[in-house]
Amino acid sequence: MGNLKYLAQRLLDMNYKAMWDKLNAIHSKTGKGRLSILRDMQECAVKYGAGYMDYDLFEMYNLTPEQRDTYLTRGRNNQLVVQYNDKASFDLLGDKIQFNTRFAPFLHRDWVAVTGENKGDVLAFLQRHDTFMAKPSQGSCGWGIEKLRCADYPTLEALYDHLVQRAPNLELEQVLEQHPAVSAIYPGSINTVRMVTIRGKSGKVYLVTAMFRIGNGKFVDNFNSGGMVAPMDPETGEVIDRALDKQKHLYANHPATGTPIQGFRFPDWDKARALVEQAAQVIPQLGYVGWDVCFTPDGPCLVEGNQFPGHDIYQLPVHTPDKIGIMPRFRAIEAAERQQASQGQ
Incomplete structure (x- = not known):
C-alpha cells in the first residue's frame, strides 16, 4: 500500500520531460526498447517504490528482481521516515538553531544565532573568531553556507550590519579544526x-x-x-x-x-x-x-x-x-x- 501511495503522489508531481530524458539515455546505453524500459520503470515503481531517477541511478535495468528488492529506494526511504520520525x-x-541548542553537548564548538535582537552576543562572537561559518538555519546540501573573515569588512559593526539582514534565519559557527x-x-x-x-x-x-x-x-x-x-x-x-x-x-x-x-x-x-x-x-x-x-x-x-x-x-x-x-x-x-x-x- 505504501508503494502505491508513493506512486500516486509521484505521478502527480513528476517531471515528465526529465523522465523521458532518462528513458532515452537508458535506451541509448542499453539498446533496450523505450516501451520495454517504460514498463520496467512502472514495475519498479509499484514493487520497490523506485522512481525513474532511482531506476537510472541504481541501474535497475541491469538487476534481477531479487537484486532490485535489496535497494533502499526513495519510496522505501520515505516509508522509513514515516515509520520512525514524528x-x-x-x-x-x-x-540548525534548534539543533545546536538541543545537541549542544555534542557540538564542541562556539556558535551564536543572529536574531536581530542580540547584537552584543553576535559582536562578542565576532571578536572571538577571525574566520567563521555563516549558515542559514534551514537548508541542505551545503547551500547558502558562507565562510567569512572579519578582516574583509571595515569594522565588526559593518559585518554585523551585513549579517543581520539575514536574521533571524542565520547562525554563526566557529570553524572546526579537523x-x-x-x-x-x-x-x-x-x-x-x-x-x-x-x-x-x-x-x-x-x-x-x-x-x-x-x-x-x-x-x-x-x-x-x-x-x-x-x-x-x-x-x-x-x-x-x-x-x-x-x-x-x-x-x-x-x-x-x-x-x-x-x-x-x-x-x-x-x-x-x-x-x-x-x-x-x-x-x-x-x-x-x-x-x-x-x-x-x-x-x-x-x-x-x-x-x-x-x-x-x-x-x-x-x-x-x-x-x-x-x-x-x-x-x-x-x-x-x-x-x-x-x-x-
Whole structure:
C-alpha cells in the first residue's frame, strides 16, 4: 500500500520531460526498447517504490528482481521516515538553531544565532573568531553556507550590519579544526562522515551505514555541491572503496593532494559510534537519522542531523559490485527488534 501511495503522489508531481530524458539515455546505453524500459520503470515503481531517477541511478535495468528488492529506494526511504520520525519534531533537526541548542553537548564548538535582537552576543562572537561559518538555519546540501573573515569588512559593526539582514534565519559557527589525518586527505573543507542510525522501539540504537564525504575544490563536502563520497565499513571505520563524484569519476587517491582515500581508517571510530548512539537518544520521536560527524584532534563531534537521511549515496553501482543494496540491513534490524519484543513478552 505504501508503494502505491508513493506512486500516486509521484505521478502527480513528476517531471515528465526529465523522465523521458532518462528513458532515452537508458535506451541509448542499453539498446533496450523505450516501451520495454517504460514498463520496467512502472514495475519498479509499484514493487520497490523506485522512481525513474532511482531506476537510472541504481541501474535497475541491469538487476534481477531479487537484486532490485535489496535497494533502499526513495519510496522505501520515505516509508522509513514515516515509520520512525514524528513530523511534528522535524524542525528539532532541520532548523540548525534548534539543533545546536538541543545537541549542544555534542557540538564542541562556539556558535551564536543572529536574531536581530542580540547584537552584543553576535559582536562578542565576532571578536572571538577571525574566520567563521555563516549558515542559514534551514537548508541542505551545503547551500547558502558562507565562510567569512572579519578582516574583509571595515569594522565588526559593518559585518554585523551585513549579517543581520539575514536574521533571524542565520547562525554563526566557529570553524572546526579537523583531525590532521583527515585534513591530509583534503584540507580545503571539513570532511565529514554520514552515520545513519535507527533507534528501535526497544531503545537500542543501530548503526546502519557510514559514508565518507570529502570536499573537492570547495569548502563544503556535500556530494551534490561538488564533493565526493566513499563507502565505509561501519564496524571498523575503514574506507572500503574509492571515492566517487557527481560526474562519476572515481578516485583511490584525492585528486588535489594525492593522499590515499581507499583504505583510510578513521581515528576514534569507537568514540564516533558512541557519539551517534548517545545523540540518537536525545529525541526519541526521531528514530531514523543521518548524522554528519566531524573528526577533530580532540575527538568526534556533531555537525548536523538529518531527519531525511537520504538513500542514494549509500548504494551507488560502482560501490556495489555484488549488486546488493542496503535494504537487508534495515530488515535485519526489524527482525532483531521483533525478536527482542517477543522475548520481552
